[in-house]
Amino acid sequence: MTSAKDALPKVLERIDSDLDRSLERLFAFLRLQSVSTDPAYADQCKAAADFVAKDLESLGLDAKVRPTSGHPVVVAKPRNGAAGNGPRVLFYGHYDVQPVDPLDLWKSPPFEPRIEQLPDGRKIIVARGACDDKGQLMTFVEACRAFKAVTGSLPLPTTVMIEGEEECGSKSLFPFVAEHADEFKLDMALVCDTGMWNATTPTVTTSLRGLVYEEVTVTCADRDLHSGLFGGAALNPIRVLNRILSAIHDENGHITIPGFYDGVPELPADIKADLAALKLTPEEFLGQVGLKTPAGEKDRMLIEQISTRPTCDVNGIVGGYVGEGAKTVIPSQATAKVSFRLVGDQNPERIRDAFRKFVRDRLPADCKVEFRNHACSAALQLPYDLPALVKARNALQEEWGNKAVTVGAGGSIPIVGDFKRLLGMDTIMVGFALDDDRVHSPNEKYDLTSFHKGTRSWARILAALAE
Amino acid sequence: MTSAKDALPKVLERIDSDLDRSLERLFAFLRLQSVSTDPAYADQCKAAADFVAKDLESLGLDAKVRPTSGHPVVVAKPRNGAAGNGPRVLFYGHYDVQPVDPLDLWKSPPFEPRIEQLPDGRKIIVARGACDDKGQLMTFVEACRAFKAVTGSLPLPTTVMIEGEEECGSKSLFPFVAEHADEFKLDMALVCDTGMWNATTPTVTTSLRGLVYEEVTVTCADRDLHSGLFGGAALNPIRVLNRILSAIHDENGHITIPGFYDGVPELPADIKADLAALKLTPEEFLGQVGLKTPAGEKDRMLIEQISTRPTCDVNGIVGGYVGEGAKTVIPSQATAKVSFRLVGDQNPERIRDAFRKFVRDRLPADCKVEFRNHACSAALQLPYDLPALVKARNALQEEWGNKAVTVGAGGSIPIVGDFKRLLGMDTIMVGFALDDDRVHSPNEKYDLTSFHKGTRSWARILAALAE
Numbered sequence: 046m047t048s049a050k051d052a053l054p055k056v057l058e059r060i061d062s063d064l065d066r067s068l069e070r071l072f073a074f075l076r077l078q079s080v081s082t083d084p085a086y087a088d089q090c091k092a093a094a095d096f097v098a099k100d101l102e103s104l105g106l107d108a109k110v111r112p113t114s115g116h117p118v119v120v121a122k123p124r125n126g127a128a129g130n131g132p133r134v135l136f137y138g139h140y141d142v143q144p145v146d147p148l149d150l151w152k153s154p155p156f157e158p159r160i161e162q163l164p165d166g167r168k169i170i171v172a173r174g175a176c177d178d179k180g181q182l183m184t185f186v187e188a189c190r191a192f193k194a195v196t197g198s199l200p201l202p203t204t205v206m207i208e209g210e211e212e213c214g215s216k217s218l219f220p221f222v223a224e225h226a227d228e229f230k231l232d233m234a235l236v237c238d239t240g241m242w243n244a245t246t247p248t249v250t251t252s253l254r255g256l257v258y259e260e261v262t263v264t265c266a267d268r269d270l271h272s273g274l275f276g277g278a279a280l281n282p283i284r285v286l287n288r289i290l291s292a293i294h295d296e297n298g299h300i301t302i303p304g305f306y307d308g309v310p311e312l313p314a315d316i317k318a319d320l321a322a323l324k325l326t327p328e329e330f331l332g333q334v335g336l337k338t339p340a341g342e343k344d345r346m347l348i349e350q351i352s353t354r355p356t357c358d359v360n361g362i363v364g365g366y367v368g369e370g371a372k373t374v375i376p377s378q379a380t381a382k383v384s385f386r387l388v389g390d391q392n393p394e395r396i397r398d399a400f401r402k403f404v405r406d407r408l409p410a411d412c413k414v415e416f417r418n419h420a421c422s423a424a425l426q427l428p429y430d431l432p433a434l435v436k437a438r439n440a441l442q443e444e445w446g447n448k449a450v451t452v453g454a455g456g457s458i459p460i461v462g463d464f465k466r467l468l469g470m471d472t473i474m475v476g477f478a479l480d481d482d483r484v485h486s487p488n489e490k491y492d493l494t495s496f497h498k499g500t501r502s503w504a505r506i507l508a509a510l511a512e
Numbered sequence: 513m514t515s516a517k518d519a520l521p522k523v524l525e526r527i528d529s530d531l532d533r534s535l536e537r538l539f540a541f542l543r544l545q546s547v548s549t550d551p552a553y554a555d556q557c558k559a560a561a562d563f564v565a566k567d568l569e570s571l572g573l574d575a576k577v578r579p580t581s582g583h584p585v586v587v588a589k590p591r592n593g594a595a596g597n598g599p600r601v602l603f604y605g606h607y608d609v610q611p612v613d614p615l616d617l618w619k620s621p622p623f624e625p626r627i628e629q630l631p632d633g634r635k636i637i638v639a640r641g642a643c644d645d646k647g648q649l650m651t652f653v654e655a656c657r658a659f660k661a662v663t664g665s666l667p668l669p670t671t672v673m674i675e676g677e678e679e680c681g682s683k684s685l686f687p688f689v690a691e692h693a694d695e696f697k698l699d700m701a702l703v704c705d706t707g708m709w710n711a712t713t714p715t716v717t718t719s720l721r722g723l724v725y726e727e728v729t730v731t732c733a734d735r736d737l738h739s740g741l742f743g744g745a746a747l748n749p750i751r752v753l754n755r756i757l758s759a760i761h762d763e764n765g766h767i768t769i770p771g772f773y774d775g776v777p778e779l780p781a782d783i784k785a786d787l788a789a790l791k792l793t794p795e796e797f798l799g800q801v802g803l804k805t806p807a808g809e810k811d812r813m814l815i816e817q818i819s820t821r822p823t824c825d826v827n828g829i830v831g832g833y834v835g836e837g838a839k840t841v842i843p844s845q846a847t848a849k850v851s852f853r854l855v856g857d858q859n860p861e862r863i864r865d866a867f868r869k870f871v872r873d874r875l876p877a878d879c880k881v882e883f884r885n886h887a888c889s890a891a892l893q894l895p896y897d898l899p900a901l902v903k904a905r906n907a908l909q910e911e912w913g914n915k916a917v918t919v920g921a922g923g924s925i926p927i928v929g930d931f932k933r934l935l936g937m938d939t940i941m942v943g944f945a946l947d948d949d950r951v952h953s954p955n956e957k958y959d960l961t962s963f964h965k966g967t968r969s970w971a972r973i974l975a976a977l978a979e
Contacts (some may be wrong), residue, residue: 264816267802335734361832
């Protein structure tokens with residue numbers, strides 16, 4: 046039996062020669078209108094699940110469309126137990142897509158995929174799901190297909206799990222994974238749902254920031270008051286909230302809640318040097334949205350502020366009169382939504398409690414406060430020296446010619462946390478999305494290069510992991 | 513000719529003996545559905561104007577229903593120029609009333625006035641307008657009627673102006689008064705549209721706080737951002753607003769905007785002593801709305817905080833996501849409505865500009881700010897030693913047996929500012945409304961004692977002013 050590494054050159058050739066047919070398969074997948082949030086598309090979601098199962102069967106896997114309380118999950122496992130040696134991997138992706146509204150902003154119908162050439166010469170695949178996540182997950186599937194064609198089997202014992210509710214919170218997947226934990230407790234997980242640093246710099250996402258999201262409502266008087274009559278004497282809940290929320294950050298952008306930074310790791314020097322070498326400038330990152338000056342911790346690089354450091358933001362605030370014109374009211378209540386992005390080992394429950402204490406400690410005597418928690422999840426951090434991570438970075442560098450960077454993602458892929466906490470598996474997140482892919486927006490696209498070199502990248506990563 | 517002072521005992525007797533008929537007249541007035549904000553009631557407004565004009569004719573005045581761009585104004589003037597000696601007074605009131613919604617909360621139809629006896633023995637007149645302003649203005653009219661009955665004429669050269677748009681901002685009255693300034697430039701104005709300190713303490717409203725009302729919108733990024741991606745680096749306009757607005761007040765409740773207190777007078781010692789003697793407690797004033805602790809300037813009495821001191825409040829704030837649940841957005845914009853109550857000689861334009869500078873001085877580099885002004889009016893302050901004020905206070909004390917207090921009103925009567933600025937006239941504001949009159953609300957009422965002793969009070973005031 047040829048080793049995966051020995052077979053790799055032929056596998057890469059096969060990927061190149063099979064590109065047109067792999068695009069045909071992707072386009073067939075993209076034509077399925079698998080919008081998970083809208084019950085009207087339930088049949089199309091089922092059709093997409095069937096499509097994926099059939100395709101995974103063709104890789105020699107034992108694929109089943111398995112019911113959940115919502116849209117089904119496709120699970121494909123090695124026939125006859127472990128096929129081949131090497132680590133048992135679980136590849137995760139999702140066949141569902143975001144809704145297409147507003148439809149009139151699409152230049153062509155969202156479920157009629159097409160190739161377009163941009164003025165700068167780049168070819169792009171345009172369709173809903175072209176990137177998120179159909180195009181991305183097919184880079185992995187096509188890499189497997191090339192191995193199967195060249196060597197007769199997959200290079201690793203591979204389980205594939207493709208769900209249909211990622212765009213609406215994966216709410217059926219959590220209990221499904223918990224219930225069938227034994228099936229999915231493998232050696233590591235692989236995910237292709239993240240992005241590249243830029244079009245030429247391959248990237249492994251090694252951390253996902255956690256999230257604590259609190260809604261805080263301050264009540265002063267038991268009714269709205271007239272500011273002419275009560276102004277000057279009655280406590281104003283907007284002013285109370287303003288004062289407390291503005292105390293969360295100090296002049297240097299640090300968060301002042303006691304204990305907030307407990308569990309925040311310092312970066313290893315080499316990783317910090319790598320990040321610095323990216324030379325992310327405010328012009329480049331903030332310029333795109335009309336800003337110039339990083340607003341975070343003053344003693345941190347911009348790239349740290351957005352990826353490896355914890356943050357706090359007020360995501361919403363409302364109180365009093367907010368209609369047209371003027372009303373001289375002192376409201377009874379004001380509400381704010383406050384969220385924290387967590388990193389490292391920050392404990393979300395402890396931070397939620399510390400925030401609540403911070404607010405209560407600053408509350409004037411005449412106030413009541415109520416809290417509602419909307420999210421309380423810890424950060425995920427891959428050890429930088431994890432062997433699989435090192436292998437993936439090297440494989441990516443071979444394909445792209447540039448050193449692969451490791452970044453922290455601000456957003457989250459809900460199930461990845463459960464892979465770690467419930468199944469004890471680390472997840473290698475490699476993706477080929479670009480910042481201009483218009484994910485979740487009209488005219489979503491995926492660069493043809495992302496698709497093609499993404500497939501080649503997975504072939505290299507699988508070969509490296511099989512060593 | 514009998515002097516007004518000599519005639520007073522008989523005039524008061526006449527008021528007592530005529531009480532039932534004066535109530536019949538008031539009830540006829542209250543039956544007219546003169547809701548000024550709703551065009552459906554235009555005919556009823558006209559009917560109310562006609563009613564008032566006819567009634568004022570019966571006092572021997574030359575009354576006309578005069579058109580404006582909106583509802584008409586009733587103007588009644590002395591026939592043959594000045595009737596009698598003494599200061600020429602302009603009495604102002606309004607025949608329009610607030611809408612009656614929600615109708616189902618009324619215990620009896622709002623335009624079917626009735627007398628009710630409360631469990632504590634008080635008799636009240638229940639109807640829309642019973643207090644504001646039909647009941648109140650009729651106390652003045654009935655006092656004049658009693659003088660006419662007893663002496664054959666009014667005690668002072670009296671012009672009466674009863675408008676029909678006070679409840680919707682007096683917008684036609686301002687140009688009407690400006691255009692006919694010569695007719696109304698008299699010696700002083702009298703208004704009966706204010707309240708009593710409590711049911712036994714007569715009150716002259718000697719100041720109206722001014723109002724500067726600003727809407728401030730802070731814009732950071734040119735679009736809403738995802739806090740996962742941009743959190744930590746992107747400036748958040750809610751946080752910018754929080755920080756700036758919470759800097760307006762210091763720890764002692766003083767306003768820190770430079771120059772804000774310019775023109776704020778210290779109270780004369782005797783007036784301050786009068787206020788202190790009222791012994792207004794937080795329990796009494798704030799307890800009614802569920803509060804305990806005065807939240808204003810720590811070195812001021814509660815009664816000063818709410819009447820004679822300037823204030824600042826945030827009347828509304830909105831930014832980011834304010835719906836159900838969580839959205840991790842960093843908004844592009846946040847908006848607050850901020851108002852200032854002014855006293856003494858505070859200059860509203862200067863305070864508006866100082867506020868704008870205060871905000872701009874604290875604005876981070878990446879922010880834009882826009883301001884919209886919704887109000888910019890100066891306070892009105894009657895000199896405490898104005899002879900007419902002293903006479904009115906003494907007359908009130910004679911009627912009620914208790915010393916008349918002078919208070920500052922938090923709200924405003926729009927036209928009174930123009931009487932001062934445009935016509936150069938001070939206004940003596942005496943009224944008999946009580947805190948529980950439910951003005952603007954269902955089941956509006958006016959105490960029979962307010963109506964009866966209010967009428968007697970005006971008779972005494974007119975006699976005193978005629979001295």
